[in-house]
Amino acid sequence: MPSNAGTTRLVIVESPAKAKTISGYLGPGYVVEASFGHVRDLPRNAADVPAKYKGEPWARLGVDVDNGFHALYVVSPDRKQQISKLVKLAKEVDEIFLATDEDREGEAIAWHLVETLKPKVPVKRMVFHEITKPAIQAAVANPREIDRDLVDAQEARRILDRLYGYEVSPVLWKKVMPKLSAGRVQSVATRIVVERERQRMAFRTAEYWDILATLAVGKPGEGPRTFNATLVALNGDRIATGKDFEPTTGRVRAGAGVVHLDEGGARGLAARLADRPFTVTRVEEKPYRRRPYAPFITSTLQQEAARKLRFSSQQTMRTAQRLYENGYITYMRTDSVNLSETAIAAARRQIVELYGERSVPPEPRRYTGKVKNAQEAHEAIRPAGDNFRTPGEVAKELSAEEFKLYELIWRRTIASQMTDAVGSSVSVRIRAVSSAQEEADFGATGKTITDPGFLRAYVESSDDENAEAEDAERRLPTLVKDQPLTADELNAQGHHTQPPARYTEASLVKALEELGIGRPSTYASIMQTIQDRGYVVKRGQAMIPSFLAFAVIGLMERHYPRLIDYDFTASMENELDEIAGGDHAAVDFLTSFYFGSTNGTGDQAIAHAGGLKKLVTENLSEIDARSVNSIPLFTDDEGREVVVRVGRYGPYLQRALPGAVSGSAPASGEGEGEEGGSQGDRAPIPEGLAPDELTPEKVHELFLGGGGERKLGDDPSTGEPILLKSGRFGPYVASGERKSSLLRSQSPDSLTLDEALQLLRLPRLIGVAPDGAEVFANNGRYGPYVKRGDEFRSLDSEDKMFTVTLDEALALLAAPKTRQRRAAAPPLREMGNDPLTEKPLVIKDGRFGPYVTDGEFNASLRRGQTPEELTLEQASEMLAEKRAKGPAPKKKAAKKAAPAKKATAAKKTTAAAKKTTAAKNTTTAAKKAPAKKAAPKKATSTPNE
Numbered sequence: 001m002p003s004n005a006g007t008t009r010l011v012i013v014e015s016p017a018k019a020k021t022i023s024g025y026l027g028p029g030y031v032v033e034a035s036f037g038h039v040r041d042l043p044r045n046a047a048d049v050p051a052k053y054k055g056e057p058w059a060r061l062g063v064d065v066d067n068g069f070h071a072l073y074v075v076s077p078d079r080k081q082q083i084s085k086l087v088k089l090a091k092e093v094d095e096i097f098l099a100t101d102e103d104r105e106g107e108a109i110a111w112h113l114v115e116t117l118k119p120k121v122p123v124k125r126m127v128f129h130e131i132t133k134p135a136i137q138a139a140v141a142n143p144r145e146i147d148r149d150l151v152d153a154q155e156a157r158r159i160l161d162r163l164y165g166y167e168v169s170p171v172l173w174k175k176v177m178p179k180l181s182a183g184r185v186q187s188v189a190t191r192i193v194v195e196r197e198r199q200r201m202a203f204r205t206a207e208y209w210d211i212l213a214t215l216a217v218g219k220p221g222e223g224p225r226t227f228n229a230t231l232v233a234l235n236g237d238r239i240a241t242g243k244d245f246e247p248t249t250g251r252v253r254a255g256a257g258v259v260h261l262d263e264g265g266a267r268g269l270a271a272r273l274a275d276r277p278f279t280v281t282r283v284e285e286k287p288y289r290r291r292p293y294a295p296f297i298t299s300t301l302q303q304e305a306a307r308k309l310r311f312s313s314q315q316t317m318r319t320a321q322r323l324y325e326n327g328y329i330t331y332m333r334t335d336s337v338n339l340s341e342t343a344i345a346a347a348r349r350q351i352v353e354l355y356g357e358r359s360v361p362p363e364p365r366r367y368t369g370k371v372k373n374a375q376e377a378h379e380a381i382r383p384a385g386d387n388f389r390t391p392g393e394v395a396k397e398l399s400a401e402e403f404k405l406y407e408l409i410w411r412r413t414i415a416s417q418m419t420d421a422v423g424s425s426v427s428v429r430i431r432a433v434s435s436a437q438e439e440a441d442f443g444a445t446g447k448t449i450t451d452p453g454f455l456r457a458y459v460e461s462s463d464d465e466n467a468e469a470e471d472a473e474r475r476l477p478t479l480v481k482d483q484p485l486t487a488d489e490l491n492a493q494g495h496h497t498q499p500p501a502r503y504t505e506a507s508l509v510k511a512l513e514e515l516g517i518g519r520p521s522t523y524a525s526i527m528q529t530i531q532d533r534g535y536v537v538k539r540g541q542a543m544i545p546s547f548l549a550f551a552v553i554g555l556m557e558r559h560y561p562r563l564i565d566y567d568f569t570a571s572m573e574n575e576l577d578e579i580a581g582g583d584h585a586a587v588d589f590l591t592s593f594y595f596g597s598t599n600g601t602g603d604q605a606i607a608h609a610g611g612l613k614k615l616v617t618e619n620l621s622e623i624d625a626r627s628v629n630s631i632p633l634f635t636d637d638e639g640r641e642v643v644v645r646v647g648r649y650g651p652y653l654q655r656a657l658p659g660a661v662s663g664s665a666p667a668s669g670e671g672e673g674e675e676g677g678s679q680g681d682r683a684p685i686p687e688g689l690a691p692d693e694l695t696p697e698k699v700h701e702l703f704l705g706g707g708g709e710r711k712l713g714d715d716p717s718t719g720e721p722i723l724l725k726s727g728r729f730g731p732y733v734a735s736g737e738r739k740s741s742l743l744r745s746q747s748p749d750s751l752t753l754d755e756a757l758q759l760l761r762l763p764r765l766i767g768v769a770p771d772g773a774e775v776f777a778n779n780g781r782y783g784p785y786v787k788r789g790d791e792f793r794s795l796d797s798e799d800k801m802f803t804v805t806l807d808e809a810l811a812l813l814a815a816p817k818t819r820q821r822r823a824a825a826p827p828l829r830e831m832g833n834d835p836l837t838e839k840p841l842v843i844k845d846g847r848f849g850p851y852v853t854d855g856e857f858n859a860s861l862r863r864g865q866t867p868e869e870l871t872l873e874q875a876s877e878m879l880a881e882k883r884a885k886g887p888a889p890k891k892k893a894a895k896k897a898a899p900a901k902k903a904t905a906a907k908k909t910t911a912a913a914k915k916t917t918a919a920k921n922t923t924t925a926a927k928k929a930p931a932k933k934a935a936p937k938k939a940t941s942t943p944n945e
Contacts, residue, residue, distance in 0.1 A: 007029060007094045007095065008029050008030075008031065008092070008093045008094050008095075009029060009030050009031070009093055009094065009095045009096070009097055010030075010031050010033065010086075010089050010090060010093040010095070010096045010097070011023075011026065011030055011031065011032045011033070011096075011097045011099050011126075012032075012033055012034070012035055012086065012096065012097070012098055012099060012100070012113060013032065013033075013034055013035070013099045013100065014034060014035055014036070014037050014100055014101065014106070014109065015034050015036070015037070015321075015325060015873065016034045016036075016835050017322065017325040017326065018034065018131065018325040019032045019033060019034045020032075021131050021325055021326055021327055022099065022131060022136055025131075025132075025133040025136040025137065026136065026140070031089060031093065033085070033086060033089060034082075034835070035079075035082065035086065035100075035109065035113060036078075036079060036082055036835065036836070036873070036876075037109070037873070038076070038079075038109055038112065039075060039076065039079050039082075039083060039109070039112050039113060039116055040073040040074060040075050040076070040079075040112045040115070040116055041073065041074070041076060041158075042062035042063065042071060042072065042073065042074075042158065042159075042162055043059075043062045043072060043074050046059075046060065048074050048077075049062070049072070049074075050072075050074065053072060059072075060166065061162060061163065061166050062162060063159050063162060063163065065163075065594055065595075065613075068587050069159055069586075069587055069590045069591070069594075071155065071158070071159055073112070073115075075116060076880075077880065077881075077883075078836065078876075078877065078880025078881065078883065081836060082836065083116060083117075086113075086117055087117055090117050090119045090120075090121070091120075093121060094121055094122075095121055095122050095123075095124065096117075096119050096121060096122070096123045096124070097123075097124050097125075097126045097140065097143065098110035098113055098114070098123065098124070098125050098126065098146070099126050099127075099128075099139070100113075101331065101333070102127040102128070102129060102331060102378065103331075103333055103520075103521055104150045104151075104153055104154040104157075104521075104580060105154060105521055106127075107125075107146065107147055107150040107151050107154065108150070108151050108154035108155065108158075110125055110146055111146050111148075111151045114146065123146075124143035124144070124145075125143055125144050125145060125146050125147075126139040126140055126142075126143045126144075127139060127144070129330045129331045129378060129379050130324075130327070130329070130330040130331065130384040130385070131324065131325060131326070131327045131384065132327055132384050132385050134385075134386070135384075149579065149580055149581065149582040150580050152579055152580075152586045153576050153577070153579040153580035153586070155586065156576060156579055156586035156589060156590060157576050159590060160184060160572065160576075160589075160590065160593065161183065161184050163590075163593070163594055163612060164182065164183060164184045164563070164612065165181060165182060165183055165184075167612055167613065167616045168182035168187075168556075168560070168563065168612075168616055169181045169182050171555070171616055171620060171623070172552055172555070174620070174625075175555060175623050175625045175628055175629075176548070176551050176552055176555065176625070176628065176629060176646065177548065177646070177648070180533065180548075180552065181533055182552070182556070182563075183529065184563075184569065184572065185512075185517060185518050185522060185526055185569065186526055186529045186530050186533070186535075187552075187553070187556060187563070187564050188512075188517055188564050188566065188569050189508065189512060189517075189518075189526050189527075189530055190530050190535045190536065190545065190549050190552065190553060191553050191556075191557075191564045192503065192508065192511055192512070193502075193503055193508065193530070193535075193536055193543050193544075193545045193549070194545045194549050194550055194553045196500060196502060196503055197502070197544065197545050197550075197690075197691050197692055199247065199499065199500050200499040200500060200502070200691075200692040201633075201691055201692045201694075202247070202248045203247050203248065203499035203500075203692075204246075204247070204248060204249055204250035205250055205496050205497050205498075205499075206242075206245040206250035206251070206252075206496070206497045207262070207263075207494060207495070207496055208240050208241065208242070208244075208245070208260060208261065208262075208494070208495055208497075209261040209262060209263055209265065209266035209492055209493065209494045209495070210230055210231045210232075210239050210241075210261060210266065210492075210493060210495070211230070211231040211266055211269065211270050211273075211440075211442075211490055211491065211492055211493070212228060212229075212230055212231075212489075212490075212491045212493050213228065213229050213230075213231070213273075213278070213430075213442055213487050213489070213490050213491075214226055214227075214228055214487065214488045214489040214490075214491075215227060215228075215229055215278055215430065215442075215444075215485045215486070215487055215488070216485060216486050216487075216488050217477045217479070217483070217485060218484060218485075218486070224475060224476070224477055225477065226477075226488060227444055227446075227476050227477060228444065229428070229430055229442035229443060229444040230442060230443060230444070231269075231440060231441070231442055232429075232441055232442060232443040233259075233439075233440075233441040234259045234261075234269070234438060234439070234440055234441075235259075235438055235439050236439065237257065237258060237259045238257070238258045238259070239258065239259050239261060240252060240256070240258040240259060240260040240261070241495075242495065242497045242498070244256045244258050244260075245497050247497070247499070247500075250497070263492065263494060266492035266493075266494075267492045269434060269438065269440065269492075270490040270491070270492045272434035272435045272436050272438065273432050273434050273435075273440060273487065273490055274487070274490060275487075276432045276433060276434060276435065276487075277432065277484060277485075277486070278430050278431070278432045278442070278484070278485040278486065278487055279430065279431055279432070279482060279483070279484055279485065280428060280429070280430055280479050280480065280481055280482060280483040280484075280485065281429045281430065281431045281441070281481065281482075282427075282428065282429040282481065283426065283427075283428050283479055283480060283481055284426065284427045284428075285424055285425070285426045285427075286424065286425050286426075286427075287422070287423075287424055287425075288421075288422065288423040288424055288425045288447060288448075288449070289420050289421070289422050290420060290421040290422075290453075290455075290470060291420050292365065292415050292416050292417070292418055292420070292453075292454040292458075293412065293415065293416065293454075293458070293460050294337040294367040294369070294380070294416060295337055295339055295367065295380035295381065295382055295412060295413050295416045296380055296381040296382075296409060296412050296413075297334055297335050297336065297337055297369065297380055297381065297520065298317075298332060298333050298334055298335065298381070298520035298521075298523060299335070299509050299510060299513045299520065299523060301316060301320065301332070301381055301408075301409070302316050302317070302505070302506060302509050302523060302524070303506035303507070303509060303510055304408060304412070304460065304461060304506075305405060305408060305506075306504060306505055306506035306541065307461035307462070307506060308408060308461050309401075309404050309405065309408065310541070311401070311405070312505055312527070312869070313505045313506075313509060313523055313524040313527040313528070314524050314527065314528050314869060315401070315869050316405065316524070317332065317333075317524040318869070318871055319401050319402055319405045320332035320381070320405060322402060323398075323402055323405065323406055323409075324384075327384055327385075328383065328384055328389075328394065328398070328402075328406055329381060329382065329383055329384055329406065329409055330379050330380075330381055330382050330383075330384055331378070331379070331381075332381050333520040333521045334378045334379065334380060334381060334520055335369060335378075335519070335520050336369060336378040336379060336380055337367040337368070337369045337380045338366075338367065338369075338378070338379055338380060339366075339367075339379060339380055339382060339413075339416070339417075340379055342386050343379065343382055343386075343413075344364045344365075344417060345386075346383075346385070346386055346387055346388050347382075347388065347413055347414055347416070347417040348360050348364065348417055349387075350387075350388050350390070350414060351414060351417060351418055351457075354390075354414075355418070355456060355457070358419070359418050359419055359453065359454075359456070360417070360418065360419065361417075361418070361419050361420075364417065365416060365417055367380075367416070380413075381409055382409065382413040383406070383409060383410050383413060388410065388413070388414075390410065391403065391406060391407040391410055394406060411457050411458040412458055414457050414458070415454040415455075415457040415458035416454075418453055418454035418456075418457060419451070419453040419454065420453050420454070421449055421451065421452050421453040421454060421455045421470075421471070422449070422450055422451045422453065423447060423448045423449035423450045423451070423473075424447075424448050424450070425445065425446065425447045425448075426445065426446045426447075426448075426476055426479075427443070427444075427445050428443065428444045428445070428446075428476065428479055429441055429442070429443055430442045430443075430444070430485060432487070444476060445474065445476075446474045446475055446476035447472075447473055447474050448473055448475060449471065449473055452471060455470065455471040459471045499692070501542075502542040502543060502544060503542070503543045504541040504542060504543060505527045505538075505541070505543065506541075508527070508543060509523045509527070512526070515566050515569075515570055516570035516573055516574070517566065517569050517570050517573060518573070519573065530549075532862050534546055534548055534549075535548060535549035535552065536549065539688075539690070544690045544691070545691065546651075547631060547644050547646050547651040547685075547691060548646055548651070550631045550644075550646075550691065551628055551629050551631065551646040554628055554631070555623065555628040558623075558628070559619055559622070559623055560615060560616070563612075563615075572593075575589050576589075592611070593611065593612060594611050594612050594613055595611040595613060596611030596613075596614060629645060629646040629647075630643045630644070630645055630646075631643060631644040631645075631646070631691075633653075633694055633699065634696060636655070636696065636699075636700075640655045640656050641655075641656045642654070642655050642656075642699055643656075644685065644691075644694070650684075650685070650687075651685050652682055652683065652684050652685055653681075653682065653683040653684075653685060653694075653699060653702055653703065654681070654682050655681040655682075655683075655703060681703055683699075683702040683703045684702075685702070686702075686731075686748070710723065710724045710725075711723055711724075712724055712733070712751065712752070712753045712756050713753040713756075715735050715757065715760070718735070718736065720735045720736045721735065722734075722735045722753065722756050722757070722760070723735065724748060724751060724756070731748040731751075733751070733756040733759050733760060735756075735760055738760045740759035740760050740762050740779075741759075741779070742759070743759070743779065743798045744798065745798055758802055762777075762778050762779060762801065763776040763777065763778035763787075764776060764777045764778070764801060764802065766786065766804060766805070766806050766809050767806035767809075768806075769788055769806075769810060773788050773789050774788070775787070775788045775806060775809050775810065775813070776788075777795070777800070777801040777802070777804055777809070778801065779798065779801060782794070783795070783798075784797065784798050784800060784801045786804060786809040786812055786813060788809075788810075788813050791813050793809075793812040793813050793815065795812075827842035827843060827844050828842075828843045828844060828845055828850055828867045829842065829843040829867045829868070829870075830842050831843065831852070831870075831872050831875055832872055834854055834872075834875070834876050834879065835872065835873070835876050836876055836880060837854060837879075839854040839855060839856075840854070840855075841853070841854055841872065841875050841876070841879070843861075843867045843870065843875075846858075846860075849861065850866075850867050852870065852875045852878060852879065853879075854879055857879050857882040857883055858882070859875075859878035859879050859881070859882050
């Protein structure tokens with residue numbers, strides 16, 4: 001789309017990839033440049049606060065709470081270079097178009113750009129939901145003004161999260177552990193995961209039995225000859241199933257009125273039913289109809305990508321971002337299931353081409369979202385353009401993960417406009433009378449799909465991996481009432497009730513959405529944040545809370561319950577939506593939340609409590625650090641309370657001495673949770689052990705020997721037991737006075753007695769050199785090596801410690817000391833050039849884990865990040881933060897003291913006498929003077945909202 005003759009326009013987008021795509025759709029006269037995301041934000045720490053504000057009492061917050069919650073914004077250090085470039089470009093053009101994303105975040109970035117660049121030329125806002133040539137040209141032709149209501153809503157959210165994080169996080173530093181963080185949404189998400197783990201810990205399994213019968217028809221007709229039926233009732237009473245048991249006791253629920261069969265009862269009944277006639281007592285047939293699923297919104301895309309593709313939320317959104325920026329899909333942060341008329345038409349055309357006329361319903365399908373305050377004016381996530389490209393047409397243009405996600409979106413969109421799946425379902429009841437005259441009723445169900453409709457394109461997955469797929473059929477023979485059947489087999493089968501499943505990222509996103517907490521733009525970051533903070537770890541897809549999370553949530557439940565209340569958190573989201581709609585003032589909302597004024601806005605419970613500020617300061621002295629860092633497990637058979645303590649070096653078990661109450665003793669130091677108090681046994685908790693796995697049996701095993709020992713066997717040469725132990729620096733084996741750490745290649749779970757014996761023989765005497773010196777093989781801090789006297793040489797594998805011969809060792813030791821350094825290991829991944837510095841970025845594997853580097857600065861990957869998932873933008877931002885801090889100061893070498901001049905004997909005697917007198921005086925003074933208490937260290941970490 002050419003600009004007006006002689007007119008030059010600057011189009012500003014967020015990312016370089018987006019800029020590259022859009023610039024290809026605009027003609028001469030347009031300059032497209034990226035802002036690299038947010039250009040301004042609240043200060044991250046004290047160093048970011050401008051000098052003139054450092055003395056202000058509100059400077060640490062970055063928000064002047066006493067003057068209308070005015071926010072102090074500073075340009076991010078890593079954005080200053082780009083801002084200078086944009087300022088220069090803004091002076092050279094006639095018009096500026098702000099083409100940031102169409103959501104609140106994008107609107108706020110556009111406003112911040114105006115505030116930062118202060119352009120002298122007209123500024124317009126252009127919005128689009130897909131990056132295609134027609135969409136970009138339409139956006140340029142139809143610009144609008146910046147929506148201040150959307151900006152106010154985003155700014156209110158940012159300030160709200162800053163106040164919450166900066167006021168509550170210091171409480172966690174003082175009472176639990178330094179460098180922790182609390183957040184309006186992250187804390188609630190953590191609470192959800194912790195509550196599920198508590199349910200699992202309280203769960204008591206129950207066993208129940210039924211009978212599976214393989215029944216056969218006498219004269220085969222339509223359908224199979226045999227089918228399976230399950231015992232459902234005995235003498236008119238229903239047979240107990242998993243739902244009939246109390247989860248915390250394992251007993252049948254009171255008043256359930258069911259028959260609870262045990263193994264003996266089920267096997268006995270099966271024997272009494274053998275060779276007895278079976279008769280069909282009821283056949284019910286109903287039509288089956290299943291409507292298509294709505295097109296994807298952000299949350300459902302994350303859920304299905306997790307189920308079908310095993311993508312994390314971050315991976316899904318990162319991949320979707322690339323697809324969007326390169327023009328393959330529409331905007332991926334949306335809570336609307338709406339499709340535009342052109343999209344519906346494109347889908348219906350493609351359905352006819354691929355599946356035929358019969359697969360298209362007479363009228364287009366339109367969907368209504370269930371998400372509160374969904375932006376229905378936006379579109380669902382779908383393939384971009386007026387004519388969808390099939391996965392086969394784009395396969396060569398996309399990476400493997402981009403192709404998988406595009407195909408998922410394409411299939412879901414197409415299926416949403418197809419016909420229903422139809423068929424029939426049948427329910428059958430069969431009865432047999434046992435030899436003891438017991439009436440046993442069996443049930444069977446079948447499903448036949450006569451027209452799969454949309455199921456030909458797409459079948460949704462379930463969080464329950466054992467659930468039957470919706471396109472699966474269960475065919476039964478044609479059966480009629482009173483039809484006789486025979487039992488080919490009768491098998492008693494046992495079942496155990498299962499604890500509630502742990503959350504996955506997908507199901508946690510779904511739970512948050514159903515509660516009305518969070519928004520499409522925040523789900524992925526919430527999932528990442530609670531993992532980065534160490535509150536949640538992933539085991540496969542399951543999200544497991546740490547004991548640290550238990551301590552943090554326990555503190556907040558006891559002392560700040562409203563701050564992690566689901567309804568309260570959802571109500572704040574609703575009020576932010578009202579601010580975005582122009583129905584509420586942001587200042588009134590923030591005032592009510594922070595100071596507690598009751599003027600009709602904000603949460604009344606918080607308001608009457610005096611607001612957040614009063615809440616977190618007045619009750620601080622009431623919080624007992626030891627109590628909140630103690631998680632009770634159970635009382636053992638000897639009456640000792642077993643608790644988990646969250647200590648400075650990680651969680652550990654403590655078993656109180658009989659008669660002591662382990663959780664109530666005063667703490668000697670806040671935040672440590674492990675000093676003072678009652679005495680008792682302690683045992684470390686092995687890393688990776690989930691809270692619900694601390695059963696009485698497991699705890700007993702960990703307390704064996706007071707150190708979490710496991711006996712592997714006895715040393716045949718000494719008769720002493722060989723124990724596997726868990727220490728502060730990892731697992732090790734011990735026998736008598738001998739100890740040895742496990743090798744990197746060894747796992748405590750699979751360690752054998754023979755392997756332990758090998759370890760305990762280290763250092764291994766290989767032999768004696770010709771000069772009489774002993775030669776050893778051993779394992780050290782930097783790996784395996786051989787040694788003779790003070791000479792060391794590395795071995796190239798751990799196995800060589802046990803197999804290297806004397807000749808091989810001597811050959812290694814004879815090699816020159818100054819050998820060429822080993823060839824550097826190849827990088828784990830080459831990422832391309834840094835968008836800010838143009839330096840090539842690579843990910844390498846270091847001593848402390850993977851890190852990204854530009855050759856000058858290094859940045860370790862954060863917890864939960866993998867080399868495969870890290871994006872170029874994330875890497876650039878991490879290194880920019882490192883550059884902003886500057887190079888680490890080099891340690892100054894200690895100056896050597898000048899050699900003392902030789903003194904005469906008289907001088908030496910005098911000096912010695914003075915020294916002795918001074919030492920005596922110092923000792924006397926030290927005894928008389930009371931010891932000064934060490935000043936408490938100030939926490940220096942920055943809480944994350």
